[in-house]
Amino acid sequence: MPNYWLVKSEPDAFSWDQQVANRIEPWTGVRNHMAKNNLKAMRLGDLAFFYHSNIGREIVGVVEIVREAYPDPSMEPGPKPQDWVAVDMQARAPLPHPVTLATIKSDPALAGIALIRLSRLSVCPISPEHWAHICTLGGYRA
Secondary structure (H helix, E strand, C coil): CCCEEEEEECCCCCCHHHHHHHCEEEECCCCCHHHHHHHHHCCCCCEEEEEECCCCCEEEEEEEEEEEEEECCCCCCCCCCCCCEEEEEEEEEEEEEEEEHHHHHHCHHHCCCHHHHCCCCCEEEECHHHHHHHHHHHCCCC
């Protein structure tokens, strides 16, 4: 049984279309300890929603974790090295109907979702119940 996640990207920096074009992409640049720990918890075969933040504010696709945590190649060398990590993600499919932040906030079935509770966190867990409900809203069938 996979675990479920949500990863955020600003579409003007890295978009769903770029993820699809690149097929497999390292998820780099995470510099928050809680988000880093979430990356470290990801396992092969886990699934994540791809969320466009700032512009669009909607879940637009699903990616699969295809390489577990490894040292982030975008990390700047320095006197106090941190253990920042990256994972590799592969595009699975777009959501036929993107699910907006407004929809998520207004849906009682999604109360307590990390996207709202921890709104600044770029990598967050999604419960199986929230995953299934968002898949239904977005018309996504695995």
